[in-house]
Amino acid sequence: MDLEPDFRAFVTERSGALFRSAYLLTGDRHAAEDLVQTALTKTAAKFRGLNDPSALEGYVRRVMYNEQVSSWRRRGQMTEVAFGHLPDQIAEGHADTADLRLVMRGALARLTAKQRAMLVLRYFEDLSEAEIARLLGMRIGTVRSQIYRSLERLRKIAPELGAVRELR
Template structure:
């Protein structure tokens, strides 16, 4: 790439790193995996920057790249080695500790939801993206986003032991 193209890429990336890292963390629930997702995304972005920089909504395109990297990671995960069963204990108390406990429980439950449903829930509720934008990011229809949202929320309710809304059977389907 020429110097102007490199400068445009660097300007874009430097301005978006915090937002990209936030989305990656919301998707993965792990700081190190989030860093890996961001690194993979911006590396691919650099290789394609001359074409991508001309796209109308670069942010949506980059978010799509990141979500796809997150979803594809499951296929590549065989080489990852878990060295510890759990992270180190941290001492905490008070209301902030209770909120942290809630986040930990929710993150653990979200990690048990199928990855595509997890991506939809993160984009819809934690990133506050509209259905149409999530559909664009995931490359699917708005109806698919809505059904994945419903299935994902039902899966979370089941995992968390909360009752399903009226009209749903034990499998999470409407009766």
């Protein structure tokens, strides 16, 4: 199957960012790779039918989110990610930042799947509440309350992340 040049360019330019989002959703490098591949495969099949090519990234991200939610439902529960399996690329001289990242990764791994997804979309993907509501087909009030509850749980899990209070 010969993909459209625009789709190929999109994959080349955005696959790194999509992988980072998938990793935050799954907590596992291999599962993240599979999630991105599945989302891109499903999107490629419908690429010609998309009315607005500029909305391509949002479409792929929604497919990723929906696929991951389906995966969580099939498993019936979320499994925790062991710290030993978390990739860590630390630049020298950034020990405090690296420590904070490890704490954040561990805390995110202990959240429920839905809580983690809300925080990933809001604070790592930097989507507005309205964008999240549109992306997930939810009411904005539902998104706000889920983000609030997710932050509260994160604060309980990792009180050392005092800066989380400033995210609200």
